[in-house]
Amino acid sequence: MNATALIAEDEPLLAAALQAELARAWPGLRVLATAGDGDTALSQALALQPDLLFLDIRMPGLSGLEVAEELADAWPSGQPLPVLVFATAYDQYAVKAFEAQALDYLLKPVQAERLAVTVQRAQAALARRRQGLDDPTLQRLRALLAAAPEPAPAHERLRVIQASVGQTLRLVPVDEVLVLQAADKYVRVLTAQDELLVRTPLKELLARLDPEAFWPIHRGTVLRATAIERVERTEAGRLVARLRQRPEPWPVSRLHEARFRAM
């Protein structure tokens, strides 16, 4: 059976060019679809389940990395993730991270010789899979997303979170915050009794918080470690965290499961 691929690239000419180059480098590969934005890429990847997924980093909607994270979470358990190949014109930081985790990436404009190397690697990975060998993609992705930018030194850490509510500025000590959750253009800040919305992106907030005190458990969800009471496994096999002072369940994504292990 021929291998299948999905291309996620927002610039139509580049998507067509990659498809044409792939046809030359790997005639047996069947490109199932091309997606022009992150959200479409995610839903198509879940629906079509390709062997190989080309992900542009900068796309409208979800970014390439966000698609990978959501995909890892929503992917049916027991099935290997698609082989991931990221594409970027110039994300130096991302490129370093991919190299560190041995994840493949292409620099745009894509050159035939470089693409041939990618094709070889992907074919080798698929062959390993067919022999039932362990698939390292999930571990590598986990390591990639865990390699967050340097946390702020202790003296630059945030002590108080400020949020404007109408004409008032509300101040919440970071020590009282239990949950930070990215929601559309805002970040929800939850304490035991209260909820506030702040505009600072979650990434910026996280960089100024103590990484030992706040644990990411899902894309866009961060819990105060000491506020977690227990973690349960649901019937579907997913982990859910419960807090002492709040009733809501907090799903843990597959990428962050490794955080919760009995001592």
Place this chain on the structure above:
Amino acid sequence: MTHNPSPWWLRWLPADSRASVQRRALVVWGVAAVIALVQHGLKPAEHELLPSFVYSYAISTSIWFLSDPMRIVLRRWLQVQAPYYWRFSPATMAYLVLAILLGYALGTAVGDAYTARSTWALLMLSPERFWGFLVWSLAVSGAFLFYFYHREKAHALEQLATETRLKLLESQLEPHMLFNTLANLRALIATDPPRAIDMLDRLNAYLRATLAASRADAQAHTLAREFERLDDYLALMAVRMGPRLRYRLNLPPELAAHPLPPLLLQPLVENAIRHGLEPAVAGGEIEVEAAQEGGALRLTVRDSGVGHDGPPQAGFGLTQVRERLQTAYGNAAQLDWRSAAGHGSQATLTLPLQTPATPRP
């Protein structure tokens, strides 16, 4: 910005002032040595070498200390600010005169203590010599302050201009834009050579305009040329974004020859793309318009992208545009930026009308 290593002995001053204070100290001390040597050389009998040095260094150091680092320490009270910590106000002038007199008295006292003589006694013995000495010291100090003020100001202005040019160059030659454009060009060469040639010509014009605008001796620029460059940029982006980008440029012919600082609108159009249309899955439309309204020229950049609630974020390049407006027009120009999530953004520049517009036929 150049980052000179901070001199340790000036750590108590604001970081942005240390390098220049140190520079001035070194000049003052160099000149103090020359003064002492000249004094000694002219009248070796009256001015022995070592005492001349002590007087010269004590007086110049005291005056320098009071008028330079202490002026910065007293910045709140004198209402002076970075980068010069200088201002022609009665308070500053009064303080500097006081600093020179006090510095002179202090330095003289140190010199007197060393030589065990009294300069003040000289006032009784030979008032002419005393006053001559004093006036000479004051004149040298005054000349120095004047010289330093002008040098620092010229230096700071030059640095600001260089920074502005560098920022412009940096934002125009953004690697993402360049490499993605080249990737598209590479794809077109194989599939559609005539379109590839058109794209290459536009990239060429775009790069040429960018480099020209970033040079110190930028050529005279008009609205017509500005709109041509915007057309090049938007055409490049339209090749990349395909049907996700639609744009309209609207320049009335009577405004075509109106002067404009080169690539003033460029960062606003880039904002519309980067923060408006690129994140929008469906893309959208950009409209750039020039209009004459009363005695003002109104330039509008409008996009139907994702928009943004609240104040503009850093990186929108608005500060840079405002700085350029300030340099070119002083307070006569305005930039107004409004945006709402889901409703796109609009940037409006209001500039003084510079050429009498020809009446419509």
